Amino acid sequence: MNESPESRSSSPKVSLEELLRLKQAERPSAEFWMQFEQEFRTKQLAAAVEKRRWWDAIPRAFARLPRLQIPLGATAILAVTFLTVREYRQPEIQPGVIPSAPPMVAATMADSSAVVDEAEFSVDSPANSVGFPVESAPALASIPGADRETGSTGWDLNELMEQRARSSELSPSARSIAANLAAAAELEPELARFIDGQSSSLRLASAREPLADVASPRDVRRDRLFAYLGAPANTAESDEEITVVRERIASRLSEAQLYDQVRRIGGGADRLTLKF
Amino acid sequence: MQAAPKALDKPLVASPERQQEADSDGVLVKRVQAGEVAAFDTLIRKYRERVFGVIYNMTSNREDAADLTQDAFIKAFQSINRFQGQSSFFTWLYRIAVNSTLTHLRKSRLRSFFSFEKINEEDKSAEVIDKLTDKAGVEREVLIKELQEKLNEAMQKLSTKHRTVVTLFEIDGLSHEEIADVVGCSVGTVRSRLHYAKQLLQSELEPYLRP
Numbered sequence: 001m002n003e004s005p006e007s008r009s010s011s012p013k014v015s016l017e018e019l020l021r022l023k024q025a026e027r028p029s030a031e032f033w034m035q036f037e038q039e040f041r042t043k044q045l046a047a048a049v050e051k052r053r054w055w056d057a058i059p060r061a062f063a064r065l066p067r068l069q070i071p072l073g074a075t076a077i078l079a080v081t082f083l084t085v086r087e088y089r090q091p092e093i094q095p096g097v098i099p100s101a102p103p104m105v106a107a108t109m110a111d112s113s114a115v116v117d118e119a120e121f122s123v124d125s126p127a128n129s130v131g132f133p134v135e136s137a138p139a140l141a142s143i144p145g146a147d148r149e150t151g152s153t154g155w156d157l158n159e160l161m162e163q164r165a166r167s168s169e170l171s172p173s174a175r176s177i178a179a180n181l182a183a184a185a186e187l188e189p190e191l192a193r194f195i196d197g198q199s200s201s202l203r204l205a206s207a208r209e210p211l212a213d214v215a216s217p218r219d220v221r222r223d224r225l226f227a228y229l230g231a232p233a234n235t236a237e238s239d240e241e242i243t244v245v246r247e248r249i250a251s252r253l254s255e256a257q258l259y260d261q262v263r264r265i266g267g268g269a270d271r272l273t274l275k276f
Numbered sequence: 277m278q279a280a281p282k283a284l285d286k287p288l289v290a291s292p293e294r295q296q297e298a299d300s301d302g303v304l305v306k307r308v309q310a311g312e313v314a315a316f317d318t319l320i321r322k323y324r325e326r327v328f329g330v331i332y333n334m335t336s337n338r339e340d341a342a343d344l345t346q347d348a349f350i351k352a353f354q355s356i357n358r359f360q361g362q363s364s365f366f367t368w369l370y371r372i373a374v375n376s377t378l379t380h381l382r383k384s385r386l387r388s389f390f391s392f393e394k395i396n397e398e399d400k401s402a403e404v405i406d407k408l409t410d411k412a413g414v415e416r417e418v419l420i421k422e423l424q425e426k427l428n429e430a431m432q433k434l435s436t437k438h439r440t441v442v443t444l445f446e447i448d449g450l451s452h453e454e455i456a457d458v459v460g461c462s463v464g465t466v467r468s469r470l471h472y473a474k475q476l477l478q479s480e481l482e483p484y485l486r487p
Contacts, residue, residue, distance in 0.1 A: 013485055016478055018404045020446040023333055023427060027325070032342075036324070040346045047350050 221259060222250050298364035305365050308356050316356070320349055323366060326448060327373045333443040334377050334436070336428045344380055348373035363457055370450075370458045374440055381436050408484060423484065430480035438473035445470055 028036075185192040215223075226246055264275040301322075307315035327348055332341035351372050359368055409419045431439055440459060444450045445466075452470075456463045478485060 014404050014407050016474060016481065016485055017446060018407070019423075019427065019481060019484060020442070020477075022404055022423065023431075023443075023447045024329070026329075026332070026424070028328070028338065032338075033324070036328075036342055036346070039342070040320070040349065043346050043350055044353065047354065 218255060222246075222253075294364075297366070301365035302361060305356065305359060305361070308353075309359075316353055319365070319369075323369055324349070326366075327369065330370065330443055330448055331373055331377050333431065333447050334374075334439055335381065336432055340380065340384075344373065344377050348376050351376065367454060367457050370444075371460070374444075374458055378436055378440070426481060426484070430477050433480060434473050434476060438469050438476070441466055441469040442473045442477070 226249075266273040266275070301319065304315045304319050308319070324345060328341055328345045331344045331348075332338060335341050335344070348369065352369050355372075359365070405416070405420060405423075408423065409416060411419065431442070434442065437459075441455055444455045444458060445452070450458070452463045452466045455466045459466065
């Protein structure tokens with residue numbers, strides 16, 4: 001019944017455009033359009049009655065974004081650039097403003113204030129080993145009159161008092177150290193003598209190999225512990241006896257115990273705290 | 277390959293008739309935007325057959341085409357206040373219809389079945405059928421049915437993008453620019469898609485075509 005393409009080869013053929021034109025002729029009947037209109041009215045009414053959900057507006061809001069792509073992108077790039085430049089810009093040093101002290105000096109200041117506080121706390125303990133730590137030498141170098149070659153400060157209290165008067169010319173750290181020392185000397189002459197003794201040990205220390213001055217963490221902790229522990233009340237006891245006692249205690253304390261003990265003790269500018 | 281140059285010979289600018297049509301549509305749209313709902317009925321009657329034709333040729337299913345045409349008009353009515361007249365109303369309406377159809381085709385890719393309208397044998401279509409067969413009566417009917425099936429098969433073998441372009445250009449008679457506006461791509465892309473689609477259709481419908 002159907003004509004095969006081969007059997008139709010003799011018949012005139014059409015172009016693709018003409019063939020596709022047949023599709024234009026596929027049209028629904030009039031009844032279809034009547035039914036279409038009825039259904040459309042029903043749907044239109046339903047759509048009018050239907051409450052619009054708020055999230056239906058979201059795609060519409062985003063549909064407007066492509067128009068703003070270029071301005072939004074440019075704004076984002078500018079914002080990122082501004083933030084990056086602001087983040088990495090070096091702080092400018094204004095004339096007349098003293099920059100903050102370097103960390104080492106700051107540490108030294110803290111240590112020196114701690115010395116004064118500890119001296120106030122343990123009045124009868126001149127022989128403890130707190131003294132001035134070796135690290136304070138660089139800060140001492142900034143004090144006028146200090147011997148830079150030997151590390152000796154030449155601790156003359158009168159001179160310190162004079163220095164106090166001239167303190168406006170000194171650096172903040174030197175002023176702080178000098179003020180603390182003067183205050184300590186006024187309150188405790190014993191401590192002043194002790195400090196003077198320590199200065200001679202500093203002289204010796206400076207003559208040694210620099211690496212030998214580097215204390216191990218264990219030694220630092222031990223010294224700190226002994227600094228906080230109550231020293232013998234009798235100040236007349238010899239240094240040798242004290243050293244022997246300390247060594248005994250230290251030999252009985254393991255590293256962990258020592259660390260634990262030290263951790264429990266803390267000191268501030270005006271307080272000593274003990275954790276239990 | 278032979279048909280491509282012919283397609284490029286078609287006018288690329290909107291014809292005066294199209295411009296006139298767009299202007300009258302603009303007046304109707306303004307009336308709808310002003311609250312005159314009846315003016316939208318005029319627009320529906322004016323474009324429903326064309327919109328249905330596009331959707332029908334894309335889906336090859338009359339029921340789906342009817343539903344999608346109704347949905348397209350409802351969407352257009354709901355959004356008519358956002359229509360700013362940057363493009364002509366019929367381009368805007370076509371865009372809604374084509375996008376809805378493409379979404380529908382994506383969703384129902386696996387459950388597609390065809391239902392055809394009857395070919396109306398009027399002037400041009402009758403000429404084409406006469407060229408293909410000299411028979412009359414039942415045999416002619418059978419040939420038309422067979423041709424219709426072959427045409428739809430060939431169309432369904434195209435991707436949705438290619439089918440859209442062929443439908444809009446060859447069946448609905450839109451220009452390349454108008455298709456680019458409706459589909460949302462460049463004129464070059466439209467031409468390229470059209471060329472590729474025609475190549476495929478020619479290979480599929482070869483027994484019916486002139487060498």
